[in-house]
Amino acid sequence: MKLKIMTFGIAVASALSMPVLADMGASAQEMPVLERGTSDTQIMGPQPDRYQINIDQPTTLRVSSMHFSGVSSQGVTIKATLYDDDGNRLAEASSPRGHFQISRQLEPGNYQLEVSGTPAGSGHENASNRYELHVTY
CATH class of the missing domain: 2.60.120.380 (Jelly Rolls)
Known part of the structure; x- marks a missing residue:
């Protein structure tokens, strides 16, 4: 059960951080x-x-x-x-x-x-x- 919760937490954190990282890269180039x-x-x-x-x-x-x-x-x-x-x-x-x-x-x-x-x-x-x-x- 703990493994499922950890996996879910990592997946949510990854999904939420991806747009932020992509946006930072775009603004750094402009x-x-x-x-x-x-x-x-x-x-x-x-x-x-x-x-x-x-x-x-x-x-x-x-x-x-x-x-x-x-x-x-x-x-x-x-x-x-x-x-x-x-x-x-x-x-x-x-x-x-x-x-x-x-x-x-x-x-x-x-x-x-x-x-x-x-x-x-x-x-x-x-x-x-x-x-x-x-x-x-």
Whole structure:
């Protein structure tokens, strides 16, 4: 009887977890598009965040990171790297105080921005590990 209950429990757990795993794989392959304005709040983690930027005419791209008002970003290292569609590094900026700013003249095309950093404190719940991106082009 215990074997049947265990088998049933494993089957139910497997069935429920399959859609979640499939969804995680799909979202990992699709890079979020970074639009003009202020991004949603992001959390710095152990893996870099990557964003797609689509430029349709010659322009100057400006991207900066900000933390919540009243939250110290002291000791939070954040770094951004801008790549062209071929993976060539075009610009890089970093700061040990949690804020970066990139400004680069770009031609029409697809670009990627990679944001990485060293979170402060322990875990992702620390408010200083949260950032927003401000984008103009």
